[in-house]
Amino acid sequence: xxxxxxxxxxxxxxxxxxxxxxxxxxxxxxxxxxxxxxxxxxxxxxxxxxxxxxxxxxxxxxxxxxxxxxxxxxxxxxxxxxxxxxxxxxxxxxxxxxxxxxxxxxxxxxxxxxxxxxxxxxxxxxxxxxxxxxxxxxxxxxxxxxxxxxxxxxxxxxxxxxxxxxxxxxxxxxxxxxxxxxxxxxxxxxxxxxxxxxxxxxxxxxxxxxxxxxxxxxxxxxxxxxxxxxxxxxxxxxxxxxxxxxxxxxxxxxxxxxxxxxxxxxxxxxxxxxxxxxxxxxxxxxxxxxxxxxxxxxxxxxxxxxxxxxxxxxxxxxxxxxxxxxxxxxxxxxxxxxxxxxxxxxxxxxxxxxxxxxxxxxxxxxxxxxxxxxxxxxxxxxxxxx
Amino acid sequence: xxxxxxxxxxxxxxxxxxxxxxxxxxxxxxxxxxxxxxxxxxxxxxxxxxxxxxxxxxxxxxxxxxxxxxxxxxxxxxxxxxxxxxxxxxxxxxxxxxxxxxxxxxxxxxxxxxxxxxxxxxxxxxxxxxxxxxxxxxxxxxxxxxxxxxxxxxxxxxxxxxxxxxxxxxxxxxxxxxxxxxxxxxxxxxxxxxxxxxxxxxxxxxxxxxxxxxxxxxxxxxxxxxxxxxxxxxxxxxxxxxxxxxxxxxxxxxxxxxxxxxxxxxxxxxxxxxxxxxxxxxxxxxxxxxxxxxxxxxxxxxxxxxxxxxxxxxxxxxxxxxxxxxxxxxxxxxxxxxxxxxxxxxxxxxxxxxxxxxxxxxxxxxxxxxxxxxxxxxxxxxxxxxxxxxxxxxxxxxxxxxxxxxxxxxxxxxxxxxxxxxxxxxxxxxxxxxxxxxxxxxxxxxxxxxxxxxxxxxxxxxxxxxxxxxxxxxxxxxxxxxxxxxxxxxxxxxxxxxxxxxxxxxxxxx
Numbered sequence: 001x002x003x004x005x006x007x008x009x010x011x012x013x014x015x016x017x018x019x020x021x022x023x024x025x026x027x028x029x030x031x032x033x034x035x036x037x038x039x040x041x042x043x044x045x046x047x048x049x050x051x052x053x054x055x056x057x058x059x060x061x062x063x064x065x066x067x068x069x070x071x072x073x074x075x076x077x078x079x080x081x082x083x084x085x086x087x088x089x090x091x092x093x094x095x096x097x098x099x100x101x102x103x104x105x106x107x108x109x110x111x112x113x114x115x116x117x118x119x120x121x122x123x124x125x126x127x128x129x130x131x132x133x134x135x136x137x138x139x140x141x142x143x144x145x146x147x148x149x150x151x152x153x154x155x156x157x158x159x160x161x162x163x164x165x166x167x168x169x170x171x172x173x174x175x176x177x178x179x180x181x182x183x184x185x186x187x188x189x190x191x192x193x194x195x196x197x198x199x200x201x202x203x204x205x206x207x208x209x210x211x212x213x214x215x216x217x218x219x220x221x222x223x224x225x226x227x228x229x230x231x232x233x234x235x236x237x238x239x240x241x242x243x244x245x246x247x248x249x250x251x252x253x254x255x256x257x258x259x260x261x262x263x264x265x266x267x268x269x270x271x272x273x274x275x276x277x278x279x280x281x282x283x284x285x286x287x288x289x290x291x292x293x294x295x296x297x298x299x300x301x302x303x304x305x306x307x308x309x310x311x312x313x314x315x316x317x318x319x320x321x322x323x324x325x326x327x328x329x330x331x332x333x334x335x336x337x338x339x340x341x342x343x344x345x346x347x348x349x350x351x352x353x354x355x356x357x358x359x360x361x362x363x364x365x366x367x368x369x370x371x372x373x374x375x376x377x378x379x380x381x382x383x384x385x386x
Numbered sequence: 387x388x389x390x391x392x393x394x395x396x397x398x399x400x401x402x403x404x405x406x407x408x409x410x411x412x413x414x415x416x417x418x419x420x421x422x423x424x425x426x427x428x429x430x431x432x433x434x435x436x437x438x439x440x441x442x443x444x445x446x447x448x449x450x451x452x453x454x455x456x457x458x459x460x461x462x463x464x465x466x467x468x469x470x471x472x473x474x475x476x477x478x479x480x481x482x483x484x485x486x487x488x489x490x491x492x493x494x495x496x497x498x499x500x501x502x503x504x505x506x507x508x509x510x511x512x513x514x515x516x517x518x519x520x521x522x523x524x525x526x527x528x529x530x531x532x533x534x535x536x537x538x539x540x541x542x543x544x545x546x547x548x549x550x551x552x553x554x555x556x557x558x559x560x561x562x563x564x565x566x567x568x569x570x571x572x573x574x575x576x577x578x579x580x581x582x583x584x585x586x587x588x589x590x591x592x593x594x595x596x597x598x599x600x601x602x603x604x605x606x607x608x609x610x611x612x613x614x615x616x617x618x619x620x621x622x623x624x625x626x627x628x629x630x631x632x633x634x635x636x637x638x639x640x641x642x643x644x645x646x647x648x649x650x651x652x653x654x655x656x657x658x659x660x661x662x663x664x665x666x667x668x669x670x671x672x673x674x675x676x677x678x679x680x681x682x683x684x685x686x687x688x689x690x691x692x693x694x695x696x697x698x699x700x701x702x703x704x705x706x707x708x709x710x711x712x713x714x715x716x717x718x719x720x721x722x723x724x725x726x727x728x729x730x731x732x733x734x735x736x737x738x739x740x741x742x743x744x745x746x747x748x749x750x751x752x753x754x755x756x757x758x759x760x761x762x763x764x765x766x767x768x769x770x771x772x773x774x775x776x777x778x779x780x781x782x783x784x785x786x787x788x789x790x791x792x793x794x795x796x797x798x799x800x801x802x803x804x805x806x807x808x809x810x811x812x813x814x815x816x817x818x819x820x821x822x823x824x825x826x827x828x829x830x831x832x833x834x835x836x837x838x839x840x841x842x843x844x845x846x847x848x849x850x851x852x853x854x855x856x857x858x859x860x861x862x863x864x865x866x867x868x869x870x871x872x873x874x875x876x877x878x879x880x881x882x883x884x885x886x887x888x889x890x891x892x893x894x895x896x
Contacts, residue, residue, distance in 0.1 A: 085562070106540075108542075110541065110769070111769070114769075125769070125771075145471070150783075155781075159781075164782075165781075165782065166782050166783075167781075167782065167783035174786070177786045178786065178790065180789065180793070180889075181785075181786065181889070182871075191723075191896075192726060192727055192867070193685065193686075193727075193728045193777070194685065194726070194727055194728060194776075194895055195726065195867065195870075195891070195892070196775065197729075197777040197780060198729070198780055198785070198891045199870070199891060201780050201782055201785050202782065202785060202891060204782050205782045205785060206595050208782070251604060265604060316526065319679055337592055363569070
């Protein structure tokens with residue numbers, strides 16, 4: 001065996017070893033794939049309350065026509081651009097949590113996404129992300145040297161001292177950049193806290209790169225290709241490769257951008273819903289093919305839904321509650337929670353029926369076995385896991 | 387560099403002579419600050435010194451240089467302002483109406499959002515240019531300090547000319563008077579929009595400004611009650627903006643004339659009365675001094691020194707110069723243990739690197755984009771608290787982006803724009819565009835974003851600022867700390883030594 005083969009063998013072996021802890025307790029350990037819908041997705045035109053006459057009244061121009069609604073029950077249905085997800089719906093591994101929001105909703109993109117990402121109350125500013133918070137006080141196995149991978153740019157849900165989080169839009173580029181920034185053994189920080197922090201972060205990057213390099217090199221390609229025409233497909237492709245390579249992370253985050261539809265909403269939202277459904281349906285097929293679908297949970301979220309009434313520009317302005325999609329082989333499909341009443345608006349906005357922090361605590365428990373209530377006392381658990 | 391010392395250049399002869407040979411002027415020679423203090427003073431009070439700038443200070447007395455630096459103060463920017471800074475709000479309204487008409491025609495164009503985006507970009511480019519060309523970098527650093535203290539964001543303000551005027555105010559008082567600045571900020575149109583002063587009326591007080599005035603701008607959390615906030619908000623009712631001119635307007639009929647109790651005092655206070663009471667509180671000076679300490683000295687405030695400096699600040703009626711003089715002359719500022727103890731902000735890293743390398747920057751947009759990518763988009767702080775700074779500047783993501791930026795700068799001989807689109811994290815599509823993008827002339831120019839970075843970053847092309855300086859001195863100029871990644875410099879070209887130093891972790895420190 002020449003040196004090159006020998007090294008190759010070691011790499012493959014370490015990948016298998018590193019993957020073990022995640023697989024060994026697969027029943028209690030699932031990887032959460034967070035899908036951020038940036039800009040505030042219009043929930044009313046995603047999960048459509050088609051049977052409610054008020055819906056037509058509020059949205060005379062942009063309402064989804066009855067014959068374009070995929071009926072889920074006698075009240076609501078999906079926009080037909082979401083048709084690729086019907087296979088998952090029929091297989092009962094696609095849950096829709098209706099009316100998710102929080103009290104005293106904030107309508108600023110920046111503030112509201114911060115509230116969602118840190119699981120804070122409306123009036124509270126927290127700096128730690130909710131995924132990171134779920135692991136406070138827990139020491140995680142070293143694994144690949146990384147606990148969470150953010151494939152888009154907003155890493156706030158995973159930020160905090162608890163998690164080693166890497167932001168990486170392009171694995172090849174990340175590994176290249178990291179290779180250009182080598183660790184130099186154990187350099188002294190001379191008691192300078194700023195320098196110590198720098199060296200710790202650099203070590204984190206290098207540890208992650210070392211783990212990922214060996215694992216991604218030998219990881220299989222996804223069985224089904226993603227549409228190449230949008231960034232979302234590319235992000236899901238990388239997420240899939242990380243999962244197929246069995247990189248032992250807690251969470252992966254991707255994002256689909258452009259939902260801030262103040263004007264001429266219909267074509268924009270239809271394109272985005274189509275991309276979302278195509279991407280997630282392909283993702284599901286890939287993980288089923290790799291026998292990993294039971295080990296993964298997908299959660300969509302957006303900073304807010306939109307106002308009940310359309311505006312004068314054929315669009316919708318910033319609103320409040322909206323549905324969340326939860327998918328996975330271990331998920332109990334169907335409609336969860338209650339659709340907000342169109343007859344009981346607050347300042348023209350939907351009143352939330354489910355607090356997002358209860359969704360988070362349900363997922364923290366179901367994915368990672370972490371009992372966290374995110375300040376909701378008593379914490380209400382949703383019946384999301386089969 | 388004599389420009390930095392002003393026209394008089396009081397020891398211009400001594401610069402050229404070795405210090406040991408200037409025996410007759412022993413008093414001067416004995417107090418020569420030397421390389422390390424000169425480098426440190428420049429790294430904290432400017433965007434970093436070039437070898438020539440450091441050399442010019444070395445033989446001089448530290449106190450004399452600090453006094454000289456503070457004796458001048460530029461109150462107006464030298465870079466020409468964007469053309470629209472005097473536009474009234476009515477212009478923005480016209481744009482909005484024009485947009486609405488277009489939408490009615492079935493062609494939705496969000497003209498207002500586009501306008502705000504473009505004006506925001508131009509405003510950032512203008513300020514970055516001023517940082518690059520100014521002869522008084524301390525004024526720009528203090529202008530940025532006030533921007534991060536009295537935050538306002540284009541995301542909310544949306545009337546961009548008001549943010550320009552706020553910046554003009556911050557520059558005017560950069561080394562001026564804090565009490566004057568605080569009173570002006572309370573009437574500043576951008577601030578009145580950002581913290582909802584315009585909605586603060588007797589009938590329905592809005593507490594946003596009053597809360598931040600107490601919590602962030604003056605006393606700090608824990609030094610006031612909720613009732614103090616409510617009463618302060620009432621005192622500021624009526625302070626608003628003229629919708630036609632965009633200027634401050636005191637709407638008397640919206641003012642709550644009733645009695646208010648604030649921090650134990652009672653009276654029919656208005657906003658100026660509240661500010662006067664706040665300026666009499668010792669905490670106000672301490673809040674500002676603590677923040678300046680983190681900006682100029684170290685991340686760990688020294689309680690006794692904060693108290694001493696706050697005393698100086700108050701006894702000089704909140705003049706900035708005596709305070710900064712005392713801070714720069716404090717033992718802690720010059721303590722070798724505090725050299726390299728602060729992390730450069732994205733603005734400092736980016737402006738400082740362009741300055742140090744002496745790169746021509748005909749187009750500022752790539753630098754502005756890089757600042758945003760590294761987490762510091764000017765005129766758009768993350769929230770009312772501003773950029774938290776310190777260690778939070780460095781995450782796994784921003785550290786890699788910083789290194790990527792530095793490799794681009796090492797490759798660059800100019801910062802210009804190919805197609806106005808600098809990919810932050812180049813993906814394959816971006817690389818392909820770069821390969822077909824530059825024509826022959828541009829390829830020779832090597833703009834920052836002009837080429838694939840596959841093998842970039844091993845050797846810097848040295849411009850006039852660094853040419854002819856020996857390698858040991860280059861490393862000491864670039865780094866506040868000995869290199870973390872020991873590089874054997876023997877046999878390396880000066881360009882390669884500069885490249886290695888720029889990519890060393892110690893380069894992130896100031």
